[in-house]
Amino acid sequence: MTASSITPFRQAVRRDLLLAARHKTEVITALFFFVIVVNLLPLGIGPDPELLRKIAPGALWIGALLATLLGLQRLFAPDHQDGTLEQMALSPQPFTLLVAGKILAHWLVAGLPVVLIAPLLGLQFDLSGRSLWILVLSLLLGTPILSLIGAVGAALTLGVRGSGVLLSLLILPLYIPALIFGAGAVESDLAGLGAEGHLSLLGALLLVCAVFAPWVTTVALRVALE
């Protein structure tokens, strides 16, 4: 990639990060949502450490799924409302790169904090040291998938009636493979089977999504902007 083609990408990332930094509460709210959802589960299920260790991977992963959804609605909507998105589509820079930059910024704002705080929550669920590492690794590979697939849904539901609920209906079924492999990695490690297989599949899924999702998102955005 030449320097000229990387610049719009970097600038899109920088712009969205700057916007997020100016609205810190949104980022922090999503993170606290994740923490609260995950913490509600032991309260609903009971404090038995044996049981908690068993449900920990699934609980944390579902929390991450929901926390990602929360931010996705705002991925394109504000830019669409003030016309920025249209200017991006019309600009001489490749629209796909700008969209990819926005997706990366979304992950840095919504996904990465979840990954970083996950070990702390894992401790609450009585996970051991190695499982915690695998949990972080699976979330590190998996949360970008959530942002990438979610961007397609966000673009499809842009400016549509009841887009928030609709977005979850469209996207959550498509998250299932990431959920299965991500939570499965930690579970199979707990069962002593080794997590490599699950993590490899998660990585493969990430690569496929990284190649196709920005492109599909761009197509969907152009449909929405027509």
Added chain:
Amino acid sequence: MSRSLINWFKFASPATFYPLAGRVIPFFAAAAVLLLGAGLWTGLAVAPTDAQQGEGYRIIFVHVPASWMSMFIYCVMAFWAALGLAFNTRLSGMMMSALAPTGAMFAFLSLWTGSFWGKPMWGAWWVWDARLTSQLILFFLYLGFIALQAAIDDPRRADKAGAILALVGVVNIPIIYFSVQWWNTLHQGASVSMTKAPSMAHVMLLGMLLMAFGFWAYTITMALMRVRCIILERELTSEWVKRNAME
């Protein structure tokens, strides 16, 4: 060359497709009634009682063809989606939205009959079997598609957004299926096997095939009827619809 192109695209226009659909609907409707009648009679009256499963197995005469149809219709929708995005034909999007409710209905029918079959056979209404789970997810995909199309007011945008979603879904279906299968085998071993008895009686197979073809004819009838309604709704202001309504 131009001649063959004209023949290909002649019925891509709603104005020419509308009367064609109207003419073929009675044939497919009659075929559906005959095939479903024969299939039900073969399945419920002629086919012998299964040695292991008793009379309850007769549910598969509805269950299996319904599952086939639900998966097949999604692929057909994806085909129309690709065609619509590639050639920008209006009719493709209409066919897609005409097929979706029937597909969702078959997915639901398959789940419902499946749980009726599971209760006497497995002793449970629902088992987290790979096939059941992926069928449920397929049902969710149908619902998402219908909800997305219903939420968008502009029909052209609804068509295109739906087409993108259908294509994303069809790429995901194999991934979902295999992930669910691996998830299941890792979790609980093969407590339940859905494999049929190795030698299925010919009568049973015949009944199932009759039902499958009957469902095909039913799907085509319903899709064409629905697409005629969609055409009328969308082309309400056009000249040929006004002429047609006058007749």
